[in-house]
Amino acid sequence: MSTVNGAAPAxxxxxxxxxxxxxxxxxxxxxxxxxxxxxxxxxxxxxxTDRGDAGLRWTVKGALVGTMEVWLEPVLDGTLLHYFLRATPVPTPARPRDLMRERDRRARAAKAIALGLKEVLEDGREPGVPPR
Structure with missing residues (x-):
């Protein structure tokens, strides 16, 4: 996994x-x-790694350095979208609270992406109800 200066991802x-x-x-x-x-x-x-319908794995550069993954797990009548981000901001914030803010910002952004896809792709379908 890519990290900054060989350290564990922040x-x-x-x-x-x-x-x-x-x-x-x-x-x-x-x-x-x-x-x-x-x-x-x-x-x-x-x-x-391109796993087709099972998802993608990326190396990440830019504002973060590390790896990211989307794993798509078939569950019941749908999919559990797993998102993993293991990275360090560049430059790394000096204060721990700034790093926590960045982690929180990234977590909220990931959930917004997932919920946005949910709204568009489900098109009103509820679990257990056959597609239209």
């Missing part, structure tokens, strides 16, 4: 969101690099 973020759509639908939303620039405009991503 941000180790995990998020999960259930979407009532198949993994392939979510994978398609992440397939286009233009989408990456919309979701993470301050990051440069390079795929190091």
């Amino acid at each position: 941000i180790d973020l995990v998020d999960e969101t259930f979407l009532a759509v198949p993994p392939s639908t979510i994978a398609a939303a992440f397939a286009d690099p233009a989408a990456w620039r919309r979701y993470w405009p301050d990051l440069t991503l390079e795929v190091y």
Whole structure:
């Protein structure tokens, strides 16, 4: 994993969101690099593992240095979208509270992406209800 100065990543973020759509639908939303620039405009991503409908793994550069992953796990009648970010801000904030603010900002942004996809891709479908 890429880190700054060989240190452990300063941000180790995990998020999960259930979407009532198949993994392939979510994978398609992440397939286009233009989408990456919309979701993470301050990051440069390079795929190091493309797992198709199971998700992507990227190296991250730019405002953060490290790795990021979207893992799409089939669950019941939908998908559990797992998001992992292991990275360090560049430059690394000197104060711990500034680092915590950055971690919180990244966590909120990740959840906003997942909930935005949920709203668009589910198109009003609720779990357990067949697609229209």
